[in-house]
Amino acid sequence: MDALSCALLPAFCTLCGSPLPQLSSVPICDSCWTEFPVQSGPVCARCGDTLAAPMQASGPNATALCRACRLAPPPFVRAVAFGLYQDRMKAAIHALKYDRLHPAAHGLGKMLAQAIAHLAAEAPAEMLVVPVPLHRSKHAERGFNQARSLAAAALEALRKTHPEWRLTLASSTLMRLRATESQAGLTPRQRRLNVRAAFSVSDPTAVAGKHILLIDDIFTTGATARSASQALARAGAASVFVATLARARLVHQSSRSAFFDGAEDNLTNSPAATAQPASIYSSQDQPSF
Numbered sequence: 001m002d003a004l005s006c007a008l009l010p011a012f013c014t015l016c017g018s019p020l021p022q023l024s025s026v027p028i029c030d031s032c033w034t035e036f037p038v039q040s041g042p043v044c045a046r047c048g049d050t051l052a053a054p055m056q057a058s059g060p061n062a063t064a065l066c067r068a069c070r071l072a073p074p075p076f077v078r079a080v081a082f083g084l085y086q087d088r089m090k091a092a093i094h095a096l097k098y099d100r101l102h103p104a105a106h107g108l109g110k111m112l113a114q115a116i117a118h119l120a121a122e123a124p125a126e127m128l129v130v131p132v133p134l135h136r137s138k139h140a141e142r143g144f145n146q147a148r149s150l151a152a153a154a155l156e157a158l159r160k161t162h163p164e165w166r167l168t169l170a171s172s173t174l175m176r177l178r179a180t181e182s183q184a185g186l187t188p189r190q191r192r193l194n195v196r197a198a199f200s201v202s203d204p205t206a207v208a209g210k211h212i213l214l215i216d217d218i219f220t221t222g223a224t225a226r227s228a229s230q231a232l233a234r235a236g237a238a239s240v241f242v243a244t245l246a247r248a249r250l251v252h253q254s255s256r257s258a259f260f261d262g263a264e265d266n267l268t269n270s271p272a273a274t275a276q277p278a279s280i281y282s283s284q285d286q287p288s289f
């Protein structure tokens with residue numbers, strides 16, 4: 001970051017508006033970096049969703065699973081996230097994606113690295129790191145894939161904290177076959193199929209037998225993670241783990257239809273379609289891609 005770039009950046013924190021004490025390559029203040037919302041309480045052992053207290057499993061061998069994971073076990077081993085998709089986290093991801101605040105990827109990538117570190121006990125030491133891709137038209141429009149930026153920054157951090165891990169970034173492994181399109185007017189079954197066939201593996205021989213770490217910025221209903229994991233499993237992946245920077249908190253876990261038929265944020269952005277599943281998010285304005 002040269003002097004000219006610094007001079008062009010605002011002297012106020014992008015997230016809270018407080019004045020920055022010094023020019024920085026990332027216009028986010030120190031206190032904001034420490035105040036990202038984190039998840040608390042019991043979580044689902046598979047997808048990481050917050051569990052309501054009565055849904056906790058008991059007994060020595062019991063595994064606490066959310067309703068969605070009990071009804072339809074996901075094709076990934078486990079999904080972890082750093083924090084919740086709200087408040088400062090939401091603003092920071094927005095700044096990265098839409099305001100192209102690329103330097104923020106470094107700090108956010110470190111947070112993602114902390115989430116990935118939670119997998120240390122169970123994930124293999126050697127994994128192929130696959131960012132969830134954007135469709136090529138979206139990629140052309142945005143100019144970069146935020147999941148790839150976050151993955152690259154996280155790997156850089158993990159090389160220092162976990163030198164024993166051999167993680168290889170493989171950002172062209174997975175392809176998104178469809179641009180974001182409306183799911184309005186589709187039957188629940190059509191929606192599921194629509195989500196299911198959204199990804200393809202470019203070179204199955206590169207994936208066969210490999211352990212995969214799938215990376216995305218946000219985990220919402222999990223439909224994207226499930227769909228991408230399925231494509232990787234079909235290509236012969238030995239296992240798929242999922243790590244995201246943030247996750248949306250689902251507030252109506254008991255609604256099967258909300259989980260299975262709600263349009264995933266990644267896969268739709270039409271007003272008609274986004275209005276429909278809004279009730280399953282803790283916040284009304286769900287992420288749009």
Ligand SMILES: [Zn+2]
Nearest residue numbers: 013016029032
């Ligand atoms: Zn701030």
Ligand SMILES: [Zn+2]
Nearest residue numbers: 044047066069
């Ligand atoms: Zn779950």
